[in-house]
Amino acid sequence: MMNFFGSKLSSNTNANAGAGAAGNEEKKSWTGIDSNSNSGHKSPQVGGTSFIPSFAMQAATPTTAVSQNSYAMGTTGIMSENVLSQMKAMNEHSPSVSQSNSSTNAAQTPLTSAGIQQCMPDLGVSKKTSVDKHGEITTRPQDKERSVSPSNSNNTFSSGAESTGLETGIPRGNLVVTIVEARNLLTRSMNSQPYVVCTFESSEFISNGPESVENKLLANNASGWNQSSDGKKKHRPLYTLRSSSQLNKLKESANEQSQGASSSNPVWHHETTFDVLGARSELDISVYDAAHDDMFLGRVRLRPNLHSTSRATENQWHSLQSRAFDENVTGDMLIKWEYSSTKKRQYGPHDFEVLRLLGKGTFGQVYQVKKKDSKRIYAMKVLSKKVIVKKNEIAHTIGERNILVRTASKSCPFIVGLKFSFQTPADLYLVTDFMSGGELFWHLQKEGRFSEDRAKFYIAELVLALEYLHDNDIVYRDLKPENILLDANGNIALCDFGLSKADLKDRTNTFCGTTEYLAPELLLDESGYTKMVDFWSLGVLIFEMCCGWSPFFAEDNQKMYQKIAFGKVKFPRDVLSPEGRSFVKGLLNRNPKHRLGAIDDGRELRAHPFFADIDWKALRQKKIPPPFKPHLNSETDTSNFDPEFTQTSTSYMNKNQPIAATPLSPGMQAKFAGFTFVDESTIEEHYNVAYNNRKFLQNSYFMEPGSFIPGNPNLPPDEDVIDDNGDEDPNEYHENKGLHESNDVDYDGDQHMDDEFVSGRFEI
Numbered sequence: 075m076m077n078f079f080g081s082k083l084s085s086n087t088n089a090n091a092g093a094g095a096a097g098n099e100e101k102k103s104w105t106g107i108d109s110n111s112n113s114g115h116k117s118p119q120v121g122g123t124s125f126i127p128s129f130a131m132q133a134a135t136p137t138t139a140v141s142q143n144s145y146a147m148g149t150t151g152i153m154s155e156n157v158l159s160q161m162k163a164m165n166e167h168s169p170s171v172s173q174s175n176s177s178t179n180a181a182q183t184p185l186t187s188a189g190i191q192q193c194m195p196d197l198g199v200s201k202k203t204s205v206d207k208h209g210e211i212t213t214r215p216q217d218k219e220r221s222v223s224p225s226n227s228n229n230t231f232s233s234g235a236e237s238t239g240l241e242t243g244i245p246r247g248n249l250v251v252t253i254v255e256a257r258n259l260l261t262r263s264m265n266s267q268p269y270v271v272c273t274f275e276s277s278e279f280i281s282n283g284p285e286s287v288e289n290k291l292l293a294n295n296a297s298g299w300n301q302s303s304d305g306k307k308k309h310r311p312l313y314t315l316r317s318s319s320q321l322n323k324l325k326e327s328a329n330e331q332s333q334g335a336s337s338s339n340p341v342w343h344h345e346t347t348f349d350v351l352g353a354r355s356e357l358d359i360s361v362y363d364a365a366h367d368d369m370f371l372g373r374v375r376l377r378p379n380l381h382s383t384s385r386a387t388e389n390q391w392h393s394l395q396s397r398a399f400d401e402n403v404t405g406d407m408l409i410k411w412e413y414s415s416t417k418k419r420q421y422g423p424h425d426f427e428v429l430r431l432l433g434k435g436t437f438g439q440v441y442q443v444k445k446k447d448s449k450r451i452y453a454m455k456v457l458s459k460k461v462i463v464k465k466n467e468i469a470h471t472i473g474e475r476n477i478l479v480r481t482a483s484k485s486c487p488f489i490v491g492l493k494f495s496f497q498t499p500a501d502l503y504l505v506t507d508f509m510s511g512g513e514l515f516w517h518l519q520k521e522g523r524f525s526e527d528r529a530k531f532y533i534a535e536l537v538l539a540l541e542y543l544h545d546n547d548i549v550y551r552d553l554k555p556e557n558i559l560l561d562a563n564g565n566i567a568l569c570d571f572g573l574s575k576a577d578l579k580d581r582t583n584t585f586c587g588t589t590e591y592l593a594p595e596l597l598l599d600e601s602g603y604t605k606m607v608d609f610w611s612l613g614v615l616i617f618e619m620c621c622g623w624s625p626f627f628a629e630d631n632q633k634m635y636q637k638i639a640f641g642k643v644k645f646p647r648d649v650l651s652p653e654g655r656s657f658v659k660g661l662l663n664r665n666p667k668h669r670l671g672a673i674d675d676g677r678e679l680r681a682h683p684f685f686a687d688i689d690w691k692a693l694r695q696k697k698i699p700p701p702f703k704p705h706l707n708s709e710t711d712t713s714n715f716d717p718e719f720t721q722t723s724t725s726y727m728n729k730n731q732p733i734a735a736t737p738l739s740p741g742m743q744a745k746f747a748g749f750t751f752v753d754e755s756t757i758e759e760h761y762n763v764a765y766n767n768r769k770f771l772q773n774s775y776f777m778e779p780g781s782f783i784p785g786n787p788n789l790p791p792d793e794d795v796i797d798d799n800g801d802e803d804p805n806e807y808h809e810n811k812g813l814h815e816s817n818d819v820d821y822d823g824d825q826h827m828d829d830e831f832v833s834g835r836f837e838i
């Protein structure tokens with residue numbers, strides 16, 4: 075074997091190498107190195123062509139806000155002083171919390187071109203990789219140096235503008251939904267406890283568990299939340315009352331319950347408020363039975379007409395529908411909704427209360443937050459500008475935001491929805507819908523492996539997500555169970571576009587990804603790789619879901635790379651049907667030109683016999699019942715997230731601290747302008763910077779003689795990695811602590827590989 079790992083990088087052998095084998099015991103890191111090693115360097119991205127999609131007029135583009143600091147706004151040169159002062163004035167006069175009962179029409183701010191330009195991403199950048207020109211690598215660091223100071227939020231968002239809405243005439247506002255009651259539900263027993271999962275524009279509301287009848291009678295809270303004397307929230311009752319006129323109804327209900335009938339006729343009066351970004355979004359309300367394993371009891375789907383109106387309301391009974399033919403559903407549900415447009419156009423950190431830490435990444439943290447005005451729960455990713463600058467990742471970070479803006483604007487299902495993005499002098503913020511089901515990784519780790527049918531469901535939804543991305547010239551590049559989230563109903567949502575690249579027409583050669591999922595051409599082919607790398611990762615993923623370990627897992631990354639490049643994999647007995655095996659074989663073909671999907675991308679995958687029983691139209695519309703529904707007690711429930719994060723105190727995030735000194739120079743700050751809005755000249759400029767940086771890296775470091783790139787690997791035309799000669803013996807696997815010793819490769823053969831270089835997420 076040629077020494078294609080012969081890089082000049084110094085060694086760092088602490089390969090934690092991710093989980094994968096041995097039942098995914100540990101969360102995979104990007105790089106497989108010590109979590110203390112947080113250097114996390116990322117080199118500039120492949121230039122590519124400009125990324126100026128025409129989504130400025132799209133419906134659900136996330137809101138943006140900009141700092142009033144001159145360096146943040148002035149450098150783009152797109153805002154006239156006039157517009158700037160109008161925006162400032164607007165902000166000064168608008169309350170910090172938006173008034174949901176505003177009857178004003180949407181057109182509040184006379185933004186024209188400036189507003190539109192905000193919707194434009196800056197350029198075809200992708201971003202995160204993990205080796206910079208110094209060759210340092212990062213994993214998910216604890217990132218002690220960054221501090222997210224709410225102090226920055228105190229007065230940095232006094233001016234702002236919104237990305238869409240004004241120009242398109244699409245209303246922005248609040249939708250207050252009350253799930254009033256249901257009748258004639260087909261419940262299983264008198265103990266049934268119906269509750270609802272209500273989804274709007276992929277934001278979720280989940281009603282809490284039940285309380286006793288006595289508490290029900292005491293509960294008379296307009297918001298639907300019980301407040302204890304100390305003001306703390308208690309569990310939201312399943313059956314609550316809002317007015318004395320309903321007292322009798324409740325008593326009736328209690329009586330019925332004793333007769334075994336009330337569970338069929340629950341009275342809820344759950345009220346929740348959604349932020350409205352689009353005009354024709356669907357409200358999906360599903361009823362489940364908490365007492366019977368979250369059994370599905372029916373759903374209602376409706377589209378409130380919010381088009382060209384500032385106020386609208388409806389209070390109506392709707393028949394409950396089934397999701398599939400074989401589901402027996404009866405009954406009706408009374409749903410009230412009330413829409414009002416809002417004046418508030420800009421948001422900042424002070425508009426959100428931080429509840430819990432959900433996860434940590436290379437550049438910052440992700441928090442569960444509550445939007446103060448609507449009480450809506452979101453996930454907020456906070457990225458430290460200082461760390462981003464240090465790791466030379468400005469353009470890539472903006473690229474992540476741009477891809478999220480683009481996918482949000484198209485309302486692509488199965489991709490986490492970006493709602494707001496804004497910045498302070500210290501940090502960048504991405505606010506997305508909170509996916510309460512947690513990472514697929516969490517569930518896979520808990521359950522060891524999934525049935526083929528369950529894996530097929532997730533893979534099928536992923537195929538649709540990837541097909542959408544590829545059709546829009548975006549390569550995802552970091553498919554792994556940690557980046558696949560579950561919503562409250564059990565559908566998937568892809569998150570973390572930090573490694574994605576937009577505007578990829580053909581090939582790129584940025585070396586990035588997570589070790590176990592890297593496609594061989596990414597390791598081997600110096601002429602670059604295509605979107606097909608995502609389908610290789612998909613093959614790894616389905617193998618991992620069904621078998622319980624990663625096909626190329628090894629104790630250290632060098633061996634893992636060797637396995638990916640040259641190893642053979644055997645299926646354990648009886649875990650995959652012949653169609654399933656054939657599907658995985660098609661994806662794990664080492665030659666990307668012959669890989670399943672090479673000809674017609676996702677459509678080719680969808681046509682494979684493995685998916686013969688999938689109704690793609692129904693799946694896209696989320697009409698197929700997910701095979702598993704995460705159990706949730708409330709919309710703030712974080713029991714599906716790692717307690718290592720969720721038990722961390724976040725109180726410091728909500729404290730008003732004195733404003734910290736600006737951490738970056740105005741010149742540096744200017745480079746983040748694209749996170750909020752950009753104009754075309756900036757796009758051009760960013761493009762050039764990215765291109766030149768890459769050239770610099772290629773010339774000065776990564777492409778030096780002795781680089782690991784081996785040249786044309788001359789892969790055979792149809793080399794798949796599945797060994798058809800025999801099944802893997804699961805026992806042998808366990809005895810060998812997850813190592814596939816039977817593979818064809820001599821993994822100890824190459825002494826020249828450099829640990830640090832091959833241990834992670836980096837870039838050439």
Ligand SMILES: Nc1ncnc2c1ncn2[C@@H]1O[C@H](COP(=O)(O)OP(=O)(O)OP(=O)(O)O)[C@@H](O)[C@H]1O
Nearest residue numbers: 432433435436440453506507508509556569570572
């Ligand atoms: N919308 C969301 N809803 C719920 N949890 C989320 C959401 N977004 C992110 N998370 C949690 O935060 C974790 C980190 O998010 P993400 O991967 O986007 O951050 P990152 O900084 O890019 O991480 P990494 O450096 O590992 O790529 C996720 O794995 C998930 O557990």
